Amino acid sequence: MELGLRDKLFRYVAYEEALRRALESVRLLEAEEVPLLGSVGRVLAEDVRASRDVPPRLISLVDGYAISSEDTAGASASTPVRLRASRSVYIGEEPGSLSRGEAIYVATDAYLPEGADAVVPVEAVRQEGDFVELRAPVSPGSYVLPAGGDVSAGQVILEAGRIVAPQDLELLAESGILKLRVRRKPIVALIPVGSELSYTREGGKKLEIRHAIVSEALRRHGAKAIAMPIAPDDPSKIREIVQKALDEADVIVTIGGTSVGRRDYVWATLKAMSEFEPMFRGLRLKPGRVTSMARVRGKPVVLLAGHFQSMIVGLIYVLLPMVRHMIGLEPDVRRVVARGRLSEDVGGSKFKKFRRIVFVRVEEGRVVPLRGPSFCRAPVARSHGFVEVPEGVELLRAGEEVNVLAAYGLWG
């Protein structure tokens, strides 16, 4: 099968339009139930409501003596109040009830005995044998937390769309939540394309490593990547592996073979498949302009470039936003990590209609562009992030103050 150049040609769309089509081409994934301890890092599919009060009963906030504030009304240095103190209550124990004239030792977080309405910290009393002496009146409610003082039954404690953080676990457990409904993880099938590639370097081939980069980035954004067999530069083989991937995954990603070279077969191969819907064929980002997207059998297929910087840009600007959108997260993964003045001009007239991404280092407050064609990996590895030259702007001039952006999950 030979595929002609006309089946591959680019019709670059504006980045914002490409992103819109990418996001519209996917749906919010269904929810699944996970145990509390497996929920960290997952996205909540619904509001979580406390199923009980926290704390369930009045508790002591300190190690001290549970008392009735009425008993302490007249206490002063000259007329201390003496209370009998021979009992104690620890966390989880049934506290019984307090008699008039009694103080009961309570550990931090222990339930207060019936009849007690305040706690005096151990440091604030003098203990003598089975008695404690108070030299000041105690206000009702001192050092106690009422039932529901942290959260009350039925209250929304975490909202839908939130990523469960480690520090949420205790609140959830205390609120009686031991299972959570979260978005299912998107399954993304990665297909490296190129006859020169091998996962194992057998036969002197080149080690395929890009799937590992994309896979780790996806994992950090809540998706699960699966590595498909490598597709050689052969349309029938590409087709076969894409078909298999469509059976197994929610999103299919090809890496390489995307452009218009003689052995770049991916776009034309997809185009020849049944149930093919083009979403965009190229976009006005540079590097990354060959990034393309289609739907096949209703599933999104993202074509990432083979050139390294182009692949990274396609990952940051198209693939990660799309996958995040499937689990209800804000698509944009860029954040401002620094601001400073450019050390030299970036941009140029040639791709003025494109948004240009320039990898940069921040050195003593100056933003220094790292040059090198899209092939080069060192500018990315050496960078602290990147600067965008907006569409329509020819140049950003040396000395201009710019934001340095970085993609969450890649630059840490």
Added chain:
Amino acid sequence: MELGLRDKLFRYVAYEEALRRALESVRLLEAEEVPLLGSVGRVLAEDVRASRDVPPRLISLVDGYAISSEDTAGASASTPVRLRASRSVYIGEEPGSLSRGEAIYVATDAYLPEGADAVVPVEAVRQEGDFVELRAPVSPGSYVLPAGGDVSAGQVILEAGRIVAPQDLELLAESGILKLRVRRKPIVALIPVGSELSYTREGGKKLEIRHAIVSEALRRHGAKAIAMPIAPDDPSKIREIVQKALDEADVIVTIGGTSVGRRDYVWATLKAMSEFEPMFRGLRLKPGRVTSMARVRGKPVVLLAGHFQSMIVGLIYVLLPMVRHMIGLEPDVRRVVARGRLSEDVGGSKFKKFRRIVFVRVEEGRVVPLRGPSFCRAPVARSHGFVEVPEGVELLRAGEEVNVLAAYGLWG
């Protein structure tokens, strides 16, 4: 064994002093070798140098025709140069050599044939049968990358102390680096303390969940946590489990049982062990003031508070910095995530000598303190981060502009 109050008393040290002692009490861990694909997220123990040039030979940056620029010297629209073009070279293939008057098709990244010094992109030539026609001269070096144009053999490509990022993998692989020397992961033994706790809730006990919070936070900062058996409120049992942990881990962390309550045995138990060196007993942070640290048998033992907010503060301000220091990372995990004006006063005279940590939400640009004693988990779960009231400052006033900090790995 009964332990007296005098063995537990706090001598709060300044936070900066406590941190200094914590960092000085640990050493940089040794290096270990890991395979390239297992290196993501690990900290490099030494500079990584390329073991070969990338690319290894002159390559084409586009799909096009490799030519000798001399052959195109006189080309113009009126006097086009015709070159014979019947051969092609793809990635990884031996390119042979170029004859005078010849153009050889080269795929992107393919090696250039001997004698070729430039490439003309496919879009820039007219092909007619076995010939291509050029209508302009081509400069030497056009669309090619010389050997070592990305990195050259011997060049430092990633520096010691850096965390390997997903996007570094391709540069490393291409540079011939398939194994890396990284810092060994610190092993941190977690000992939840409390007779009321159970990992499984057997016998109606309270589900122990804090080890999971600390464990996940540690994992996100490059350490490996192991959950030890839960220690009941019994000095001999605490001692036994600490001894076991000292055999297995680099750092020991107890959670709970840290304060001066009757059943708070941890500090006094450690103090009674041989080879005990106190580092600090309490520090001027609030919440978190009971956080303590010792060395036993030369190993650091960190005592985190049982109260939730106190535990979180101890984690952020002491444990994570210490563990990061062991692998050569910047200890501080705080970063500024927002800036805004306080909606109300925070602070107060009572703990003026302490650094006070107040969990806050950012609502329409205002920084809103989330109240609730250290017991409460909801203020942390609902927060976007926290504000610090510095030592010696009584109050931060409503309307004052403050930085909202968050700990990397907890607030995402």
